[in-house]
Amino acid sequence: MNGARKIRVLIASPGLDGHDRGAKVVARALKDAGMEIVYLGIHRTAEEIVKAAIQEDVDFIGLSMLSGAHLILTEQVLKEMAMQKIDDVPLIVGGTIPKRDIQKLEEMGVRLIFPTQTPLDTSIAAIQEYLSSRATQTTGK
Numbered sequence: 001m002n003g004a005r006k007i008r009v010l011i012a013s014p015g016l017d018g019h020d021r022g023a024k025v026v027a028r029a030l031k032d033a034g035m036e037i038v039y040l041g042i043h044r045t046a047e048e049i050v051k052a053a054i055q056e057d058v059d060f061i062g063l064s065m066l067s068g069a070h071l072i073l074t075e076q077v078l079k080e081m082a083m084q085k086i087d088d089v090p091l092i093v094g095g096t097i098p099k100r101d102i103q104k105l106e107e108m109g110v111r112l113i114f115p116t117q118t119p120l121d122t123s124i125a126a127i128q129e130y131l132s133s134r135a136t137q138t139t140g141k
Contacts, residue, residue, distance in 0.1 A: 007131060008058040009092075012040035012049045013065065014073040022095060022116065029120040030127070031085040043064060046073075046080040059131060066116075071104060073090035078109055090130060094118070 011027050013020055020042050038056045040049065053061050061081070065073060074093055082084045082085045090111035097105070097115040105113055112130060114123050 006034060006036040006057065007060070007127065008036045008038065009060045009062055009127070010038040010040065010049070010053050010056060010058040011062040011064060012044040012052075013042040014044050014049060014063055014077060015067060015069050016044060017067035017069070018042055019066045020064070022066070023062075026062070026064065026094065026114075026120065026123065029124060033124045033128075035040070035127070046076040049077055050084050050086065051081040051090060053081075054084060058089065059093055060090050060112075060127060062092040062094065065093065065094055065097075068096065070095065070097055071101060071108075074105060074108060074110060090134075092127070094123070114133065 009030055011023050013023055017060060027039050031037050038058060040052055049061060063074060063077060070093060078087070078091065081089065081091070091109065092112040092114065093105055093110050094114035095116060097113060103112050112126050
């Protein structure tokens with residue numbers, strides 16, 4: 001990344017979901033793509049996730065969910081982000097996300113959504129493109 005700051009991504013599994021294999025695979029792929037990963041693991045609360053995001057100064061917060069509680073848990077994280085005034089940090093949601101819920105998540109404010117079976121290179125490219133387009137909007141270049 002020629003001296004530029006690495007993209008920092010926090011990855012966590014909120015709620016009671018005990019599955020983390022997918023999150024670990026994604027974390028490794030992002031790391032291999034040159035990103036810096038803050039991995040919180042499973043059973044995290046919205047407060048823990050947002051507090052860590054602030055402390056680690058991340059560019060993205062990524063939630064991995066397979067439990068089916070993605071709408072409720074995402075809403076909790078987004079509310080906590082707004083309370084802590086970091087709702088400008090893009091939220092990514094991945095995992096078992098039914099097609100019918102994608103629009104709901106987008107309307108809630110989720111920036112990127114990666115249902116299971118999304119190719120890793122697609123996820124990596126989307127994160128890089130999102131950050132790049134956001135930088136272009138900020139600088140006007």
